[in-house]
Amino acid sequence: MGAYDSFMAGSRKKGYKEVKPYSHYNDPIERTQGRQAGNSRRWGDASPEVQEQVIRALIESGRQHGLSASDTARVLAIVRAESGFNPDAASSESAAGFGQFLDGTRRQYEIAEQDMFDIPVNANAVVEHYQFCKRRAESKGLSGKEKDARTYKYYHDGPNSDGRDYGGIANFNKPDGVREWIHKIEEALNPNYVPGDYADVSSPVQGELESEDDGNDFCYGQGMSV
Numbered sequence: 001m002g003a004y005d006s007f008m009a010g011s012r013k014k015g016y017k018e019v020k021p022y023s024h025y026n027d028p029i030e031r032t033q034g035r036q037a038g039n040s041r042r043w044g045d046a047s048p049e050v051q052e053q054v055i056r057a058l059i060e061s062g063r064q065h066g067l068s069a070s071d072t073a074r075v076l077a078i079v080r081a082e083s084g085f086n087p088d089a090a091s092s093e094s095a096a097g098f099g100q101f102l103d104g105t106r107r108q109y110e111i112a113e114q115d116m117f118d119i120p121v122n123a124n125a126v127v128e129h130y131q132f133c134k135r136r137a138e139s140k141g142l143s144g145k146e147k148d149a150r151t152y153k154y155y156h157d158g159p160n161s162d163g164r165d166y167g168g169i170a171n172f173n174k175p176d177g178v179r180e181w182i183h184k185i186e187e188a189l190n191p192n193y194v195p196g197d198y199a200d201v202s203s204p205v206q207g208e209l210e211s212e213d214d215g216n217d218f219c220y221g222q223g224m225s226v
Contacts, residue, residue, distance in 0.1 A: 006188045007076065007181060008051045009044030009084030016092040022103070024090040024116065036119060037088055044084025051085035054098050057123035065127050069189050074148065075130050077181040078155055081171060088117050099126035133159060145179075152178050 019025045025041050036053045038046040046054075058079060062072040082100040083089035090096045094103040099122050101109070106116065109125040133154035137147045153161060153168035161168070172178045 002048065002052060004052055004055045004188065005048065007080060007185045008048055008055075009046075009080065009086070012040070012045035012084070012086075013043035015040070015042050019092040020094070022094050023092050024094065024096040025092060027090065029088045030117065038086040041088055041090040042086070043089055044086055046084070046086040046088070050087065054079070054085045054087055054119055054123070057119045058126065061120075061123040061127045064124075065131065067127065067131075070186060071130070071134070073186040073189055074151070074182055075127060076185050077178045078130065078152060079126060080181055080185075081152075081178045082156075087119050087122070097122045099129070101125065101129075105129065129155065148172075148179070148182065 016023075016025055027041075029037055029041070031037050036050045038050060055076060058075055059072055062075060067075070079085060079098050082095075083098040085098055087098050089098060089100065091100060095101065096106075097117050098119075101111070101122075106125075109128065111118075111121055111125055115121040130151070134147070134151045136154050136159050137150035140150065142150050149169060149172050152172045156168035156171060157164065157166040
């Protein structure tokens with residue numbers, strides 16, 4: 001059994017019958033010699049060897065950016081939720097790559113179109129975006145499980161999504177969601193990890209005003225226009 005087998009995606013999700021014109025779901029997958037490619041653009045549809053390359057790239061990028069093992073586990077839990085570690089995953093919208101960056105987010109991190117599914121390039125961008133979303137959550141005075149929930153909400157729904165809901169909190173709390181996998185991955189990375197109390201987190205944004213940046217150009221959540 002490999003070091004990361006316990007949290008790899010074990011099966012793929014169903015594909016999309018309808019996609020938007022700007023979706024990358026039907027784009028051909030690059031299969032040049034030596035490239036670690038997914039089997040399709042579906043969530044989790046990549047071999048264990050390919051998933052391991054994505055995981056190792058994220059861990060290495062986390063190390064280069066000074067992430068703790070705890071933060072690295074959170075990055076891995078997010079990517080597992082977004083793509084099942086498939087480097088060629090794509091949604092019915094413009095989300096693409098294992099980080100599921102929409103076109104607007106990808107441009108912010110200066111990811112060239114030809115690098116949209118590149119493993120090292122996306123690993124660095126995902127870690128940087130996680131750090132950005134975490135700092136934004138901390139700027140709200142949040143800590144612990146509330147900070148984790150808001151960090152993922154900003155990653156999934158967009159950093160200007162306060163007062164709006166595009167499924168981030170639900171995805172965080174659902175069975176087999178980000179909250180659950182944070183614990184499992186921390187335990188896999190650190191045998192001495194002791195989980196604490198981590199009850200469901202209801203949306204921490206209720207009652208807040210919408211962001212003044214209504215355009216939300218930095219990142220778009222599912223269901224938002226691009």
